[in-house]
Amino acid sequence: MPPGRRAIPARRPSRFPRNQKRLGAPMTQELSGRKTARRSRRRSRVLIALGIVIALLATAVVVVVVSLPDDLTIGRLSQKSNIYATAGDGTPTLLASFYDQNRVEVSSDAISQYVKDAATSGEDPGFYDHGGINIMGTLTGAATTLFTGEVRGGSSITQQYVKNVLVQECEALSDDDERMSCYDTATETSPDRKLKEMSLAVGLEKKYSKDDILRQYLNITGFGGSVYGIEAAANYYYNTTAAALTLPQAASLVAIVNNPVKFQLDVPENPENGAANGYAANKDRRDYILDEMLRLKKISAADHEAAIAAPIEPTITEPSTGCQTAGGSAFFCDLVLQTLRNDPAFGADADTRLANFRLGGYNVYTTLDLDLQTAALDTLAENVPTTYDDWDVGGVVTSVGVGSGRVLAMAQNKDYSQDPAVQATGANYTGINYNTDLGQGGSNGFQTGSTYKVFTLAEWLNQGNSLGDTASSWERSDWGEFEDSCNGPQDYGTDFAPSNDSSSDDDSYYSALESTIDSINTGYIGMAKELDLCNIRKTAEAFGVHRADGAALEQGASAVLGTNEIAPLTMAAAYAGIANNGVTCSPIVIDRITGPGGAELPAPQSTCAQSVSSEVAAAMTYAMQRVMTRGSGTPSYYDTEPEVPMIGKTGTTDENKDTWMAGASTKVATIAGVVNVSGAGEDQRETYFESGQAAKARHRMWPDMMSVANAKFGGDEFTEPPRDLVR
Incomplete structure (x- = not known):
């Protein structure tokens, strides 16, 4: 450079080629790359912070959890209870089931290994390795929720089980307000609740084996609606048992546990499940579980491929629930329920009985004999219509065992429903048991x-x-x-x-x-x-x-x-007392009860008392046998086959509004009648059903019943009365 001349700085080269606008494409790509890099650095910083938080939380949680109480008392699970009658061959036959939660508790060997592996693979892959808490999974979920707002889970199977147990404890409370308050506490989203849950999970792992915790988890967890436990889920969704579930079925059911509303199988039209395939959401979750089972080497590649290809095809099988499913025996079933709810033998007080009833798990074996019950239903259907113009017609049949008080049959001419909406559809429906007292079934009785x-x-x-x-x-x-x-x-x-x-x-x-x-x-x-x-x-x-x-x-x-x-059942028991040498036994409807686990529980007992002396009873039966062979009872006596010694008495009320046939052998007492339910109706002598005169329907029904009773139980001679009472 020549002396005295100032150096001219070189022009800074432009970041952009000549004639290129600053908003051109190359500029955008470069900026975009830089923004991506900045986002990546921020994400890294967040993840680092998240890791630090998780580590700190892990340390804090370990300290806190160790200091919390870890003893959890596991009570009875709410289960289904069953009511049985006795078939002709003596075997129990299911009448109806009732429950708050449809659950059947089963042992570990009654649960398919596919179910166990699907549960651990999908819900808690580290189940057999941790001490009750999936600490990193739980805290990662909590921290992710904290930093991103996205709700994440992470609870171990043991933690999930603890939460279910706490909820079940709430379900056992009889007071509605207490139950709801307990439920809110057991399910609230709070650090305190989570820490307590984790502490109890650690305590459980100290007391129970992993296999036992898994079994109890599978028995307690919800599978959508009122279906609880793997056995009830297998019954309901696939009409099979927990032991017989296939691999794709097992994975599909375990999928429901994650989100029962989203992954349920009994509402395929659920919008959350997708329009193209009603079970798309469940299939996605199922296939994820199958993938995890393969990754964890629980299943082979071939089994995995076959299961993935299997369509989801539930077979919804509605369980028997409530007395309405007992058909013509529904009114007897209703009496059984009333007995369980009201009898002190089932609990010390009303609250205890209600709590027992809500928890369920009972098998109730009743006195109902299906041979006699079938005869009662058939003869009523043949002889008394369910409805009749301008007449609230009722037909009743009740049989009681002599000397035992066991109610062997109970039927009426109406269809059972406790739903007012159903009752409003026709006079054939009622929730009132005509055979029993007001406190047992809503009836005020009938003139005898x-x-x-x-x-x-x-x-x-x-x-x-x-x-x-x-x-x-x-x-x-x-x-x-x-x-x-x-x-x-x-x-x-x-x-x-x-x-x-x-x-x-x-x-x-x-x-x-x-x-x-x-x-x-x-x-x-x-x-x-x-x-x-x-x-x-x-x-x-x-x-x-x-x-x-x-x-x-x-x-x-x-x-x-x-x-x-008076109730027909009351009169049947009284006539049984006459036939039993004057010893009357109160009617009972339950032979025995087993509780959860099969333990025998005390059942309501019949109480027997000497109503009159045996001599007086013998004189009564002497006269009442002659009613049958010579008097007003002959239409019933001579139509009964086989004939055995029988006593009886007829009854007709004013204007022939109600007609009765009452009687007994030494084995069975039966009441049959046609009544005006509301107290106003037709003169039965002037009224004809398809089977014949209404006033004589009693004499068609009673022999139908006693023919079956005599054939099955026989009958002995009645005791001869002293001469001074007959002279």
Whole structure:
């Protein structure tokens, strides 16, 4: 450079070629690369920070978890309970199941290995290696949620099991508010809850083997809706057992556990499952589990390939749930449920009984004999319609074992439903059990007509009278005063004028035997006038007789003719007591109960008491046998095959609104009747069903029932009464 001249700095070369705009493509690519690099550096810094946080959290969690209590008491799992009847060959037959949670707890050897491997591979690959906590998985999920807002899991199988156990403890609470508060605490998203869960998981791992924890996890976890546990899931989704599940079925069911709503198999139209394939979401999750099983060498490549190719084809099998699934035996089933809920033998108090009922896991073996029950259902269907114009018609049949109180059959002419919406669809539906008391099934009972007269006969004999002794029996309008040691003398004046059936003679005096054979009203009022009305009531009560509505038995003179509303089951038990030499046994519907694990539990027991002396009972059966062979019961007696010694009594209420046939062998007592449910209806002598006159339907049903009972159980001779009671 020449002296004295200033150096001219060289022009900085442009970053852009000449004539190229700054917003051109090469500029954009370079900037984009730099931005990507910056994002990559930021992500690295986040990941480094995330790692630091995880490490710090891991250290803190270990310290905190170790200091927390780790003892978890594992209670009973809520399970399905079953109600059984007895088939003709003596084997139990399922009537219905009921549950809050459809679950059947099974042992480890009853669960397919495919299920166990699918669960560990998909939910917790390190299950057999960690001490209860997948610490890095849990904290990675927590930190990811913290930094990115994306909710991530990471709980081990043991942790998931702990959470389910805590939820089950809530489910066992009988108080609704307490149960919901407990549930909110057990499922809240909070560090405290998570730390407690982790501590309890560590404690569990100290007490139980890995295989046992896995078994309990598979029994407790939810599989969508009310389906809980792998056995119920296999039953419901694939109509098979947990032991028989195939590889693709096992993986598909385990997939549901991850998100029961998203991956469920019983709602294929779920929008979350994809429109093209109703099970697309489940298949994606299933195939992921299959991939993990292959990676962890739980299955072979060939098995993996075949399972991936297998379509998802559930066979939804609805479980029997509720008494409505018991068909014609639903009303008996309902009585069983009422017994379980109300009987002290099932729990010390109402709360305990309700808690037991909610937890389930019971097998209840009832007294119902399906041979007799089938006969009851068939004869009702043939002889009494479910509905009839202008008449709320009811038909009932109940049979009770003599000497045991076991209810062998119980049926009525209606379809069972406790759903008001269903009941509104037709008069053929009802939730009321006509055979039982108000507190057992909602019925107020029915007037019994002359079937009630046998209790006056019993008191007549109690007082030393014989069957041959007579009473003033002519029809009159003023019966005067009756003795009543409870309420004082009762004077009926001209307000009480019972009459006899047109078929009876109009004699002035009838013997007790004649009045019984021909069911003569005035003969029985004449007997009552010589007795104490209060004592007649007490004698009826000695046979277990009571009003269905819970009120005290009426004991006026008209009550002698059967004006009290009484449940058919009550009358069947009373007639069984007469046939049992005067020893009445309260009706029972349960033979035995087993609890979770098969342990025998106390079942409600029949209580038996001597209602009248055996001599009095023998005289009663002497008269009631002749009702069957010579009197108003002959249509039922001579249509029963095979014939065995039988006792009986007919009953008809005012205007022929209700008609009854009650009787027994020495083995089985049966009540059959046609009634007006609402109290107003047709004169049965003027009404004809397809099977014949309505008033005679009782004489078609009763022999149908007793023919089956006699063929199955036989019948012995009744005890001969002392001569002085028959003279």
